[in-house]
Amino acid sequence: MSSFSPIIHHATSILCSNKGSMELSQLHRAVFRSFADITEDTFWYIIEGCARFTVVASRPRAEDAQSERIVVAETSLRLCKKYSQNECYQCQDLHLCKYFVYGNCRYGKGRKACKFSHNIQSKHNYPLLRECTLHELNEDDLFLLLLQNDPTLLPEVCAHYNKGTGLFGACTFMERCTKVHICQHFVQDACLFGPKCKRQHSIDEHSRRMLEERGLGGDLIHDLPYIYQNVHRLNLQTLQNEVISEPGLNPVAQTEKNEICLHFIRGKCKFQDQCVLVHFNLPYKWEVNDGKSWRDLRNMEEIERAFCDPKNEHSPGSRPVDLLSMTRNQDPVRRLSTVSSVSKPNHYILTTEWVWYYKGDHENWIEYGKPDDKQRVTSVTSRELEKAYVEDSTAEVTVIKGNRHYFVSFQDMYQRNPKHNTKRKVRRRPRFVSVNDVESKAAQ
Known part of the structure; x- marks a missing residue:
């Protein structure tokens, strides 16, 4: 993916400037306007293969309408929780003032300097950003990306507000509530009532004052409903990716996975062609991408034997697989497998240990x-x-x-x-x- 870094960076900037997500068709047009020489195969390879982007389906806006595909910007980078407690010195998370990320650190604006870093280019932070190819993002885009990928940074939505009737729902704290009063279904991109909904679809004055007191800046507060939606989309996609085909569970409703079906290996998958898990006769499957599609590699057992030995960096043969970069002659290689053995009871066989x-x-x-x-x-x-x-x-x-x-x-x-x-x-x-x-x- 390193050769595609300018495209990945540009697409990330576009998404972050658009509140963290946008329709796939819109992103497609925007990228092709800026990179005239990009091919369709390259675009789809980046969107589907890069961990920076997650594609989810949104709810259709009308009964006869098709659902739009939404691209959400994603990152595994986080703010260090121990840093604010002065308990961390070397880790793989960013050392930044949380309120600086919120956009409203009172010390950063006054004469008294904040004791926590406001420098994304610091000796600790810059290598982490560069490693994640986020070092060229401006502060606002980076902070939005961090916020929508780390739900612990966001104020909680009030569940009681979303129950009962009345201005405050069933929330007994009413104006003293320290949680956000907003429609839970809107946050989940699933509100059926739209503008006619009795719940808030934006941040009202009560929640705005509460959030400002907690250090959130005005721009962040304005974008908060959209950030909540993106957090929900990412969490939902993560849950769907973790769903495993169980006896009695219809996998037709599951998201397509690159995971091998345990039941098929034993000849007991009752869903047959409708199963969204990969049907293969081994608990591992090695594939190479030739630029058009993924196809099986030959001598899978020998490649697997080499991969299982930690000292090996290449598989045997005249066209070896680089087991560290997961490539063969610069073509991407992937290994599909059954679920990890620790996530299943001991009586499940052919899980991956x-x-x-x-x-x-x-x-x-x-x-x-x-x-x-x-x-x-x-x-x-x-x-x-x-x-x-x-x-x-x-x-x-x-x-x-x-x-x-x-x-x-x-x-x-x-x-x-x-x-x-x-x-x-x-x-x-x-x-x-x-x-x-x-x-x-x-x-x-």
């Missing part, structure tokens, strides 16, 4: 929870790391080995020693399962 390793002192790779060459064992096992990763793929986990403390960062896949400021590479690889093993387990 992911194993976590750190690089040892002698160019070897050691599984977390297993003894190293000096018989020292980490306090966290590979399975515990996988559970934490499934819950939050951007988190940091504290690991103790001997008398030393380390932080394992899922975002950059390094284990850091904060005392000596050293780091080791971390790799997450599946446990190898051969074709014969699959056939034997599937027959059980």
Whole structure:
């Protein structure tokens, strides 16, 4: 994706300048106006393959209308929660004043300097922004992007306001409520009443005063309803992407996934062609994109065997797969798999067991929870790391080995020693399962 950085940056700027999202057709026109030499294949490859963009379907505005596809700007970057408590010094989150992001830090405007950073170009922040290709965004666009991707930064919508009747619904705090009084269905892009709705679809004077007292700036308050909608869209898409086909659950209503159906491998998927999960005879599937579509790679078992060994950076053969960049001769490569074993009960077979390793002192790779060459064992096992990763793929986990403390960062896949400021590479690889093993387990 690095060669497409100017297009990705431009599309991100367009979305952020348009309250964080816009119809796909509008974004398509805007990008093609600025990049005359871009091809249709390139545009769709960027929109569908880049983690910066999420495409969701909006609710049709009329009974006979088709739903529009909306593109929402996305990022995994967050504000550091510990920074505001003076408890963090080195992490993979931004060190910024929350009220600066809100647009209304009272210290930033007065004589007394704010004790928290207002500098997105700081020594700590700039490398993180550059790594996420966000370093060219202006402050306003960056802050909107951060706000709509981190719901913890936003004031809560009052659930009681959305119940009962009357000016304040069922909210007993009324004008003293510290939550936002706005239509919950509007926030979810699903209000059937439109302008005739009895609930607020914008920020009223009561909520505006409350938000200003909490440090939110006027521009942010104005855009807040749209930010709420985008947060809902992103959260809904995340939930849909995590839905797993279960017995008795009709997957026709699910969003298409790049996940292999467990039941098909065992010959027991009752939905057959209607199943939106991938039907394949193995719990892994290797594909290469030739610029037009994804197609199967040959010798999948050998590629998988190589990938499962953390020391390997390439698969065998005359046209090897780069297992770090996931490319083959610069063509994108992807690995589809069944769901992680930690998210299913033990009796589920052919789930993917992911194993976590750190690089040892002698160019070897050691599984977390297993003894190293000096018989020292980490306090966290590979399975515990996988559970934490499934819950939050951007988190940091504290690991103790001997008398030393380390932080394992899922975002950059390094284990850091904060005392000596050293780091080791971390790799997450599946446990190898051969074709014969699959056939034997599937027959059980």
